Every structure is written in structure tokens, then in C-alpha cells.
Amino acid sequence: MQMAEVYGFGHICSKTLNTFKIKKKQQDVLGFLEANKIGFEEKDIAANEENRKWMRENVPEDSRPATGYPLPPQIFNESQYRGDYDAFFEARENNAVYAFLGLTAPPGSKEAEAQAKQKQQA
Numbered sequence: 001m002q003m004a005e006v007y008g009f010g011h012i013c014s015k016t017l018n019t020f021k022i023k024k025k026q027q028d029v030l031g032f033l034e035a036n037k038i039g040f041e042e043k044d045i046a047a048n049e050e051n052r053k054w055m056r057e058n059v060p061e062d063s064r065p066a067t068g069y070p071l072p073p074q075i076f077n078e079s080q081y082r083g084d085y086d087a088f089f090e091a092r093e094n095n096a097v098y099a100f101l102g103l104t105a106p107p108g109s110k111e112a113e114a115q116a117k118q119k120q121q122a
Contacts, residue, residue, distance in 0.1 A: 008072035
């Protein structure tokens with residue numbers, strides 16, 4: 001089964017604005033995956049040091065911030081890096097989330113229809 005992995009915060013209580021923004025982005029990704037019945041595994045980096053270390057080590061150099069560590073949510077398909085929230089958001093706006101995730105778009109979806117139209121035009 002194809003499955004996305006989303007690295008982010010588990011259930012944390014923090015009143016900082018930055019943490020709130022990160023959590024909101026993470027919930028946006030997870031909500032979309034759930035609504036579209038896309039399998040995923042949530043990886044908690046707040047409570048699990050191994051997950052945090054793995055995420056930091058596996059975000060490609062060219063996708064890391066100039067200073068500090070990459071912030072969640074970071075999205076992978078198995079061990080292949082797919083992108084951060086901004087890349088996910090752009091893919092969603094362009095009806096290309098399945099391609100972004102490295103998954104096959106289900107028949108009848110907007111993305112599958114767009115791909116079929118592109119093939120016909122080529």
C-alpha cells in the first residue's frame with residue numbers, strides 16, 4: 001500500500017505563535033490526507049528523538065533553511081523526501097498532490113483527469 005509519512009509534532013501544549021503556526025500547517029496536511037483517504041503515518045518529532053533525528057538528516061541540503069533545522073511538517077514517501085508544507089500547498093493548489101507524494105492518482109480524481117488530458121495533448 002502506498003503511504004505518505006508526515007513528520008511533525010504530536011500532542012503538545014505550547015502557547016508560542018511559531019508552534020501554533022506549525023501545528024496548523026501540520027493539521028492542514030493531515031486533514032487533506034484523511035479527507036482524500038490517502039494513507040499516511042504521522043511521525044512525532046516532539047516526543048521521539050529518533051524521529052526528529054531521522055527527519056533532520058533526511059531533508060536534502062537544498063531544502064534546508066539557511067540557519068537552524070527544517071521545521072515540520074516535512075513529508076516523505078517511505079524514505080524519499082517529498083517536500084515541506086509550502087511544496088504541499090502548491091501541489092494542492094495545482095491539483096497535483098498525488099504526484100507530489102509520489103503516489104498514483106485514483107481514477108476519476110481531478111489530478112487523474114488532468115494527467116489524462118496532458119497525455120492526449122502530447
